[in-house]
Amino acid sequence: MATIIRNRKAGKINLGLMGGTFDPIHLGHLVSAEEARQQFDLDYVVFVPAGIPPHKERSKVSDPEHRYLMTTLAVMSNPAFIVSRFEVDREVPSYTIDTVRHFAEQEAYEANIYFITGADAILEILTWKDYTALLDLCTFIAVTRPGYSLERLEEIQKSLPGIMNKVHLLEIPALAISSTYIRERVALGKTIKYLTPEPVEQYIKKQRLYING
Numbered sequence: 001m002a003t004i005i006r007n008r009k010a011g012k013i014n015l016g017l018m019g020g021t022f023d024p025i026h027l028g029h030l031v032s033a034e035e036a037r038q039q040f041d042l043d044y045v046v047f048v049p050a051g052i053p054p055h056k057e058r059s060k061v062s063d064p065e066h067r068y069l070m071t072t073l074a075v076m077s078n079p080a081f082i083v084s085r086f087e088v089d090r091e092v093p094s095y096t097i098d099t100v101r102h103f104a105e106q107e108a109y110e111a112n113i114y115f116i117t118g119a120d121a122i123l124e125i126l127t128w129k130d131y132t133a134l135l136d137l138c139t140f141i142a143v144t145r146p147g148y149s150l151e152r153l154e155e156i157q158k159s160l161p162g163i164m165n166k167v168h169l170l171e172i173p174a175l176a177i178s179s180t181y182i183r184e185r186v187a188l189g190k191t192i193k194y195l196t197p198e199p200v201e202q203y204i205k206k207q208r209l210y211i212n213g
Helices: 025-041 064-075 096-104 133-137 178-185 198-207
Strands: 011-020 044-049 080-081 110-118 137-142 167-171
Touching: 011 025, 011 096, 025 044, 025 064, 025 110, 025 137, 025 167, 044 064, 064 080, 064 198, 096 110, 096 133, 133 137
Parallel strands: 011 044, 011 110, 044 080, 110 137, 137 167
Antiparallel strands: none
């Protein structure tokens, strides 16, 4: 796993943050992160598995340690990918604003923060905690399938003038893979090969995750 270092002569690095439950992480997450890294010239992409997701029942989400370890296994071959325990180790719900502030305030480096998330999530931004402060701290990369439109953001712009300058659309082909789909296949005894990295597939088998649906 890489360590964030200051590696730009100008002083600042471009840092991508990708949050989520990662239950489990899959190839769609990794393809999105790598494409964001290349298109937005990111020095690193930090995957931040949620500890206590505020919008999901804890009983329906796998143990944070399992999700952290699966994410680590998935990214270990990419030196530009890092996994953070910031949310996993917290005993309070994980909110995006807290995570972005944590990375924005690090003394070891200065960073331009890019938050990578799904386009659907961006359309719910008015429900996010401290969303106005969040827009000041980072730029959003909204990942979606080709042809998806963010026209609804124009309605949100009435409440958040200038939001269109803080959200960039990133189209990724073949994003039909989802964590829900993988869990369902495991519960049915079906293969998940080529849906998630092989080390993650083997971890799921060894730990007998998702077999009860």
